[in-house]
Amino acid sequence: MPPADAAPGALEVLDLGPHAQPARRSLSGGHPGETGTMLPPFIDHHVHLELFEPDHLAAGGIAAVVDLGANPSVVARFAARDPLPHVQFAGQFLTAPGGYPAGRSWLPAGALREVRSVVAAPANGRGSLYDAAETAVDEQVRFGASVIKVVLNSTAGPVFDPATLDAVLRAARARGRPVAVHAEGPGMAELAIDAGVDVLVHTPWTDELPPVLVARAARAGQAWISTLDIHGHGAATTDAARARSNLSRFARAGGRVLYGTDLGNGVLPIGVNAREVSALAGAGLSAPVVVAALTDPWPHHEASAWSMDGLATFVPGPPPARLDHLGTWLAGARVLPVEDLEMIDR
Template identity: 35%
Template sequence: MNNTLPASFTHGSANERYVVAAERVFDGTRVLEQHAVAVSGDRIAAVAPVDRLRGTGRLIRFAGTLLPGFIDLHAHLLFDQTPQETILRHGLTTVRDTGGPLVPPSGGDGRLRVLGAGPILTAPGGYPIPVFGGHDIACEVPDVQTARAAVGQHVAGGAVLIKVALEPGGSPGAPWTGGHQPTYPPPWPIPSLEVLRAIVDEAHTNGLIVSCHLSGPEGATLALEAGIDEWAHVPCDPIPHDLVARAAAAGVRVVSTLDTQSHCTGVANNARQLVEAGILLLYGTDLAHTDVPWGIDAQELLLMLHAAHGALTPLDVLSAATARAGEHLGLAPLGQLVEGAPADFIGVRGNPLERFKLLEYPDLVVSGGVTIVAPVEH
């Protein structure tokens, strides 16, 4: 199949109407063969068999697969100052920054959509201060009053979630200490249960979830007792089955970050237990770590696929980075190729369900209807 590209598509435009026909379209939950995506401005106008969309805009034929732009739910690009244009060109159209400078949501209009948590709430002297310092990455909350005020300041500054640190340190293989020399050794202080419950209450009052950095049973127990909504990592140290069962019963959501944690002693078995307990992992990579690509991480997808020894399918994994991620953010239909969704999509030659590696080098990237990467004609 030959591609026929209008000049405006090549140069990027959010104003025209056009239809991209592909061999297959993954809409965030299912694969549609020989379908097309109609774009009007910055939105998806329709997804249907190509014959039904003729005459609704300039027709572009793409030899490959169209997918929603990927969403990474765990990154630190603002603190690290990772180049956002590079991230966007490699298939991520939305990134949730889970610890860094406090900024309001931005992008989605030809720029990377960035949603932030602001500085991580932690005990005085707690993680990440021993490793990364406190400026723009940590907010010390010694008591309930300070904790509630900090949540309010984060909300006013545009945070889309609140992040807390329950990290005593000392986990073998943990990427947040590998390559870094802490200014003082573990154990590091963590917030009290009273402070954590105040953070959760204040965040929920303001319509935000609370995510926590944790590495082992101590943090997991505290998170469950405090009613924390999300674990920002699959824990690094082995977690007993009863804590996994409690997390599943409580509806806790868990972000993967399996690739960067691949040297942790408990992460593989923890991931298996979580999936077997009914917790479907969400896609996140800890982007900004030196071992994580500045874009889609195919190894992360592979590790998620194999986490439960066949319990997950490639569709499940891709959905974790698209439709389910958008739903988790409360921004559906972001992450889907359906009518009314933001016109954020990517295209790869071949079938990414059979070869995740294709996703690291997309041939087409569109953000808010603006073409960032245009396919080369063949």
């Protein structure tokens, strides 16, 4: 029902959370006087900038992206550019020798770093036998990586053993970097969760995860990047159903969900992906939780670290009344300077 003090005939709309503010566009700019909703800048937390053209992301409502696998020298140049989007990145995919995505036709040159295995116990207090992991992590950090990306895909080749995964985690945390893992295949999500990795870069989809494992991931403060739409692009598939079920249970357990699309992986919308948003809603996430997933500052702790104080995501028109219409509405978003918007009293 509309609130008691609403004007006669007022329509009920979705509550988008505390950061949503009715606004109109300045009379001096484009689309003068257009009304809508101002939200914090949207972030796509999983993209591959070498595999698509990013210059139109801002026109589609995305102000910033996290690249999760690229040649570090190339993606560092993307991050240094003035045009939007703002970029944080992981650098190379770290994988076991011969592991995924080695040999893939889509893999950009220089985007893969194979790390040899280590023994479980270091030879001395410094842990000198972890040098292979330390070297790989340091290479990414020197290029400016904010996060370290590890691949555990048992369906397509060898993966790190627990000792080597732990070595990468130790090296990354010693340098203040979170570790994000691609976990695919039987037991890979469990390996990543048991190791204490910070983020899964895809909602697990190859297995229906046991409730105790999902709860353990949520309790540990792990975050999952959604990427639900890559499983069928809106079509009903078994993988899509498993991913939606896993994400639903993770969110109900209090898990932190990040919006991410894996943009560059096949044909996906440049900007807010309405199907991804709809899939999040279909997994039981409320409108404020979806907005939180879109605006979460990861891999930073604070939004100010992105240096986007002068930007906002603006969505024209009134918010929808129904959750299943949220994706279509948010797909109309665009990134604007805050100075081009005027607040409207609620």
